[in-house]
Amino acid sequence: GIQVEQSPPDLILQEGANSTLRCNFSDSVNNLQWFHQNPWGQLINLFYIPSGTKQNGRLSATTVATERYSLLYISSSQTTDSGVYFCAGGLIGTYKYIFGTGTRLKVLA
Amino acid sequence: NAGVTQTPKFQVLKTGQSMTLQCAQDMNHEYMSWYRQDPGMGLRLIHYSVGAGITDQGEVPNGYNVSRSTTEDFPLRLLSAAPSQTSVYFCASRPQGSNQPQHFGDGTRLSIL
Numbered sequence: 001g002i003q004v005e006q007s008p009p010d011l012i013l014q015e016g017a018n019s020t021l022r023c024n025f026s027d028s029v030n031n032l033q034w035f036h037q038n039p040w041g042q043l044i045n046l047f048y049i050p051s052g053t054k055q056n057g058r059l060s061a062t063t064v065a066t067e068r069y070s071l072l073y074i075s076s077s078q079t080t081d082s083g084v085y086f087c088a089g090g091l092i093g094t095y096k097y098i099f100g101t102g103t104r105l106k107v108l109a
Numbered sequence: 110n111a112g113v114t115q116t117p118k119f120q121v122l123k124t125g126q127s128m129t130l131q132c133a134q135d136m137n138h139e140y141m142s143w144y145r146q147d148p149g150m151g152l153r154l155i156h157y158s159v160g161a162g163i164t165d166q167g168e169v170p171n172g173y174n175v176s177r178s179t180t181e182d183f184p185l186r187l188l189s190a191a192p193s194q195t196s197v198y199f200c201a202s203r204p205q206g207s208n209q210p211q212h213f214g215d216g217t218r219l220s221i222l
Contacts, residue, residue: 088211100151
């Protein structure tokens with residue numbers, strides 16, 4: 001089946017640093033989303049980005065659907081950015097979604 | 110606007126007990142789904158529904174039943190709980206057939222002893 005690889009698996013940053021998280025799919029997907037799971041376990045929708053680039057404050061995301069990857073950029077990181085970041089995509093021709101295993105981010109004050 | 114509401118938030122069961130996890134959404138979304146998240150892992154799809162009366166299996170359906178009698182509600186049933194079903198369960202919804210994101214509930218943390 002389709003595989004979703006996220007890198008890096010773990011990341012520690014000093015407050016104010018920038019970072020790039022990557023999501024690779026082994027096959028084409030649609031409806032790609034990025035989520036932040038906060039320390040309380042809630043899944044927060046960051047971006048719905050099947051293709052192209054979007055920005056929301058300090059966060060931005062780019063999906064290159066033809067090359068089956070997506071990037072999440074975090075600039076000027078804050079301690080509140082800590083948590084786990086997941087990407088997820090829909091399997092084309094189905095109603096099924098598949099999640100990556102996540103990038104665990106810790107931002108130090 | 111409540112969005113996706115899951116109840117209960119926490120539950121402890123004994124092996125062999127039955128349990129229904131509730132999920133309700135007030136956004137009139139056709140598509141609803143259940144996921145489980147095990148420690149250190151991403152979410153895996155258990156079952157999904159594309160409308161009232163229509164359900165289908167996801168990646169890990171064994172041990173779980175679902176039904177969809179209304180657009181708003183999509184309960185997940187464990188008929189005979191097993192320790193391997195200890196997990197955090199998330200419900201999600203989105204409009205069907207449109208390029209829209211999924212919206213998630215806050216999760217139910219379930220422990221099977």
